Amino acid sequence: MKFIKTTEQDSNHDHLEKMNILQLLEKINSEDQTVPQAVQKALPQIEKLVEIVVKQMKNGGRLFYMGAGTSGRLGILDASECPPTFGVPHDWVLGLIAGGDKAIRKAVEFAEDSTTQGWADLQEYDISENDFVIGIAASGTTPYVIGALEACNSNEIPTGCIVCNAGSPVAQTAKYPIEVVVGPEFVTGSSRMKAGTAQKLVLNMISTTAMIQLGKVKGNKMVDMQLSNTKLVDRGERMLMKELNIPQSEAKTLLEKHKNVRNALKAATKDGNR
Structure with missing residues (x-):
């Protein structure tokens, strides 16, 4: 089956510049409401991935997120919120972005196109088979992510991914793929919208479920949170x-x-x- 990027297909809406503010907001909101339904369809995949994440972390491993652009930033956001929310060490959940930390605020041109830099970035953290690496890529084609996952597979490091197209190269590379197919974006190709929302929802589910399973919540309370304000x-x-x-x-x-x-x-x- 030929791989088609639905995230790059033409929007279901046209002549956006002719719409008034309320019309734009209503149509964006209408598209956004389809995202949780797409996530729901991926729950079996998410469950399989989280099971391995918990197993790895119970054995002393770490969770790595890696991606480029919006995907990389979302991974860093989720990783950075784990220590204050659950009181875990800063090196339990780590987020890496193509182009390094400067890419968090400003795009680094062509950084995502390297097939070797992702693995090089992971090696700086002494990555091992005890860890778990999740590649995040809305398109499912990011070379930075694919190269890193391939290297992890070769070194017996378990891998997963969060993508928003079906049958993508990233999903075919990851051992535990999560595919949340959200369809065309409101603004054609703007995957920071529905795809980004889907990725954020899935990341919330992965880290929160894992931390609960690791005993970082009592009842429904964040009893290990850092009292930082x-x-x-x-x-x-x-x-x-x-x-x-x-x-x-x-x-x-x-x-x-x-x-x-x-x-x-x-x-x-x-x-x-x-």
């Missing part, structure tokens, strides 16, 4: 107040002493305050 300190106090049935003053004292909601809960339980 007033909002999060207040959230931590409210968690303790509800869980231990104590006033805010006591919750504040516990949190100040133990610096972490989980530790505060353990201490309070041990001391018979619960």
